[in-house]
Every structure is written in structure tokens, then in C-alpha cells.
Amino acid sequence: MRKYWWKILCVILLAYTVISGLMIPVPRLPILHESIRNLFFHVPMWFTMMILFVFGFCYGIKYLIKGDLKDDIYSVQFIIVGLIFGSLGMITGMEWAKYTWGQAWSNDPKQLGAALSMLVYFAYFALRGAIPDEEKKAKIAAVYSIFAFALMIPFIWILPSLTDSLHPGSGGNTGFNTYDLDNELRKVFYPAVIGWFLLGLWITSLFIRMKLLNQRDLLKEIKAAQSKKQLVED
């Protein structure tokens, strides 16, 4: 978390994304016109959210196996930052849709699926807030995060591609491969996804470190109580 090579890489990739993303010539597509450039900004928000949720899911499981509250902190922070990126993805998507699809919200299956998935994750925090005991909270939240992650996959990936949708890759539309991802766009799109994800990772690492600093007294107490319990049991 404290290493900085990947943070420098993040800055380089994002600088490249921002500059090239606005400068490279883009395919002249009907309706979309220059807004196809949003591909480098709106889409990576969602990829970042999903990968951060994968980390949240993994740390949740790690907590269930080991019982170390640090893993619970990691899991929560990944989900928080994931939701931030998801919200940005949602807002930018609605902004893009307003000017290309005609309305900010058109009950598009992917829009709905993403919104549902995010609601499920918001409920994760309601659940956490309802349980006072730290360890119980962490356990129940970790189990819930497994379900939340399992729901995200059909909501965002499977259901929208089965029905009619304006999103590329769903309904009758050709997917990203043939539709608008010519080689010029790919050259900026792939670095963009990596760059935005590294930014999400960076922000999460800062949140985790700040939370660990905040909670160090509580963590020490709980560790002491746990080791006392071990002594009594032995």
C-alpha cells in the first residue's frame, strides 16, 4: 500500500488517457459523434467499481476465514470506493444518455441492473449500521457482501445482454468488439481502464490507512480481548 511505483504508473496512464482521449481522431459515428470519447471515462468507472467489489468480496471471505478485523476494514473501504466509482459511472452515464439516447433515464436494462446492484451494496451499510458489536457486524456484513457480489454478476452482465437495450453488447446491438472499438480507440481505452482502476486502488489504500489509524485503539482492545479468550480456553 505504501509502495509508489504503481501510483506513478496511474498518473502516467491517466495523463495519457485525458490528453489522447480528447485529441485522437475518432470514428465518425452517427448520433454519438465526438461523445464516443466518453468511452475512456464513463466505461472505466464501471470496470473500476466491479474490480474494487471483487477485492471487497475477497477481503470479506478472508475475514470469515481468519477473523482479523483488519480484513473487515479493507473490505468496507473497497466497497465504499467501489460505490463512489459506481455513482460516478451512473451520473456520467445519465449525462451521456441525455444527449445521445434522448433521456437521462430510459429504464435501459443495464442502467437498471447497475442501479439495482448499487442499491444492494448501499444496503450493506444499512446492515452494518444496525449491528453494534464489531465482530458480529463484520461477520454478517462479510456474508452479505458475498450475496451482494453474487447478485452483481447477473444484474450487470447477464440480464442486460439478454434483453433489448441501447447499450453496446446488449439486445440486438453488436458488442464492443466490432461496434466502436477500432484499433485507435483501443489504444486509449485499455490504458484508461488500467489507469482509472489504479486510481481507485490508490484512493482505497488511503482510506484504509486512515481508517487503520483511526481505529488502532479499538483494534488493539479487540486483539487483547481475543488473546485473553484464547488463554482462558487453553
Place this chain on the structure above:
Amino acid sequence: MNDKQTKPVRWLRTIVLMPILLLVSKFSFAVDVSPVKMDDALWSNGKIYVVILVVFTIFLGIIFTLIHLERKVKKLEKQIL
């Protein structure tokens, strides 16, 4: 009705209709094949570079904020942990 028509009539119909239909298809467009008119205004007067500069400046601002936070956290960690 087609069965009742004699063979020559059916042939004649085909020979007359085909070129007419072909001609008509030349004038109908399902998709507009002319080049897509995009708004190239900012490109043509060079002002696009201002947009790039602005966005890049905002991006740098965000990065510097993150670096500042990073340094603050590092200092606190040295003190406390």
C-alpha cells in the same frame, strides 16, 4: 391467381418488374451513406486545445491532492503506528 395466369404473362411480369425495382432501390436509403456531419468547430479553430488544457489541469489538481493526502497519512503513521 398466379396459377391461373399463363406462363408467358408471369415471365413478362418478372422481366418488367425487375429493372424497375432495381432502379428504385438505387434511390432508397436504409442507412445514410454520406459522411457523418460532426461538430468540428472547436477542432477547426484550434480551441480544442484549451479544453484539453483545462481538463488536464483539473486532473493534475486531483493528483496533487492525492499526493498531499498520501504524505499526511505517512507522517501520521510514523507518529502513531
